[in-house]
Structure formats: structure tokens, C-alpha cells
Amino acid sequence: MPLNFKLGLCQLPVTAEKIVNLNNARRAVKEAASGGCQLVALPEMFNCPYGNKFFPAYAEEFPAGETINILAHLAREHSVYLVGGSIPEREAENLYNTSFVFGPDGNLLARHRKIHLFDIDIPGGITFKESATLSAGDTVTVFDTPFCRVGVAICYDIRFPELSRTMALMGIHLLVLPAAFNMTTGPAHWELTMRARALDNQIYVAAVSPARDEKADYVAYGHSMVTTPWGDVLVQADEKPAVLTADIDLQYLCRIRQQLPLLKHRRESVYHGIGRGFKEYV
Numbered sequence: 384m385p386l387n388f389k390l391g392l393c394q395l396p397v398t399a400e401k402i403v404n405l406n407n408a409r410r411a412v413k414e415a416a417s418g419g420c421q422l423v424a425l426p427e428m429f430n431c432p433y434g435n436k437f438f439p440a441y442a443e444e445f446p447a448g449e450t451i452n453i454l455a456h457l458a459r460e461h462s463v464y465l466v467g468g469s470i471p472e473r474e475a476e477n478l479y480n481t482s483f484v485f486g487p488d489g490n491l492l493a494r495h496r497k498i499h500l501f502d503i504d505i506p507g508g509i510t511f512k513e514s515a516t517l518s519a520g521d522t523v524t525v526f527d528t529p530f531c532r533v534g535v536a537i538c539y540d541i542r543f544p545e546l547s548r549t550m551a552l553m554g555i556h557l558l559v560l561p562a563a564f565n566m567t568t569g570p571a572h573w574e575l576t577m578r579a580r581a582l583d584n585q586i587y588v589a590a591v592s593p594a595r596d597e598k599a600d601y602v603a604y605g606h607s608m609v610t611t612p613w614g615d616v617l618v619q620a621d622e623k624p625a626v627l628t629a630d631i632d633l634q635y636l637c638r639i640r641q642q643l644p645l646l647k648h649r650r651e652s653v654y655h656g657i658g659r660g661f662k663e664y665v
């Protein structure tokens with residue numbers, strides 16, 4: 384039976400100094416834990432400015448990497464489940480955008496490598512090509528806590544409803560999304576997308592962004608938020624550094640699923656397999 388718990392989201396400033404980023408993470412995790420949070424999450428690429436020119440130099444290997452060790456230590460020191468945002472991870476000649484998740488004993492519980500790489504070109508808005516330096520992961524990431532089952536995805540992954548639906552069908556109650564939308568797609572799609580994924584799947588969605596830095600090459604939108612299984616916004620930051628907390632109420636989630644049984648009402652036999660093989664869609 385799922386249990387209620389307190390979730391903490393750390394909207395961290397990200398600088399070019401890795402050590403400053405790590406110290407900010409230390410302080411924020413401590414603040415969240417001393418506020419009673421049992422699960423704490425950090426933003427996408429929190430140890431490294433978001434940009435292809437930075438990823439190789441900031442990348443770390445598991446298990447020896449500095450950031451990875453600090454995350455394990457923080458989880459143990461504060462006895463929290465820690466979704467360690469994401470960092471550039473190196474394995475052999477490949478780099479990944481990876482979220483390491485640690486349990487309160489400091490052991491690695493899960494590792495999510497971003498599945499959908501952010502390659503977009505919106506003239507006058509934003510152009511980015513993650514695939515210039517990063518490789519894609521190919522595994523759906525779900526882990527268990529005593530409170531509930533949790534899914535992890537990274538930023539652009541949220542735009543693919545199939546992924547969160549898959550995790551919902553695997554039994555998650557909460558989706559944690561280290562993310563960094565920008566000043567073009569953030570105002571347009573951030574809140575809408577988080578609320579849509581939460582509502583469709585009747586799950587809590589917790590999206591954690593870096594704080595906004597207008598001087599950075601890539602300006603993050605901020606607005607870390609938690610959305611309820613009813614599609615409401617439970618808490619939302621502005622653009623500044625913040626530690627947000629939210630009470631995750633699993634009884635509320637169960638009531639919504641009983642009263643409006645969307646997941647049960649799916650007609651899998653009707654639409655199973657439709658869409659397979661359609662590669663060209665414009």
C-alpha cells in the first residue's frame with residue numbers, strides 16, 4: 384500500500400565551476416532533508432552548463448566520478464532517496480545524459496540515460512543538437528521506495544507520451560523529471576506538458592529545472608513544479624533558485640483512479656499496434 388511522503392525539488396543555479404555547483408547541491412539537499420523531505424530531486428545537468436562544448440569536460444564515469452560519489456554520500460548522510468538530476472556520463476567512448484538515483488543507504492538504485500535526444504531547430508527561438516555529443520539511452524527506468532513506485536525521465540523525454548504511459552502501466556505513482564526547458568519552449572509548453580502527462584496517467588509529475596541565468600548560453604526557464612494526478616499544479620517555483628517541497632498524497636491518487644478509472648478503461652485490443660511502421664509523418 385503506498386504511503387504519503389514529502390518530496391523536495393532543488394532548483395539550483397548552475398555555473399561553469401563544477402565545485403560551486405556541487406556545493407549548491409549539498410546545501411539544497413540538506414535544506415530539503417531538514418524540512419522533512421524523504422525523496423529529493425535535482426535538475427538536469429546540474430553539475431555542468433547545458434551545452435555541447437561543456438559535456439565532454441564535465442563528464443564522469445560510474446562509480447568513480449566526483450559528482451556521483453557526492454550524490455551517494457548526500458543520500459546516505461541525510462537518509463533520503465535522491466534522484467541526482469542528471470550529469471554527463473562517460474562510458475567507453477560514449478557520453479550520456481544520465482540520472483543516478485541513490486537510496487538512503489547510499490547505494491545506487493537506478494540509472495536513467497536520456498532516451499530522446501534534444502535535437503531541435505526553431506528559427507529565432509532555439510537550436511540545439513544534443514546528438515552532436517551525446518548518445519541515447521534505451522531503457523525505461525522505474526524504481527521502488529517504501530512510499531510508492533517512481534519513474535525517472537529526463538527533459539525532452541516528457542514530450543513522448545508513450546514513455547510515461549509505459550511507466551504508468553509499470554505501476555509508477557510519481558514521475559521525476561530533471562529538466563531544463565528554455566525561454567522559447569518553456570513559456571509555451573512546460574506547464575501544459577507536465578499537467579498533461581500527470582492527468583493522462585493519473586500520476587504525480589515532479590519536474591526540476593536549473594534556476595534561470597540570463598547570461599548563460601542556454602537560458603533555462605526554471606519553474607520547477609509538481610503536478611497532481613488530477614492535473615492541478617501543486618507547487619511551482621519562479622525562475623530563481625529555490626527548494627520546493629510538496630506533500631505527495633497517495634490516497635488522493637488512489638481515489639482519483641477509483642473515481643475516474645482511465646487506466647482501466649483503456650481499449651488496448653482496439654489500438655494495440657496502431658502506428659507501428661509509420662516512420663514518415665510529414
Ligand SMILES: O=C(O)CCC(=O)C(=O)O
Pocket residue numbers: 427500501537538539540542562563564565568569572
Ligand atoms: O523539450 C523542450 O522544449 C526542452 C528539452 C530540453 O531542453 C532537453 O531535453 O534538455
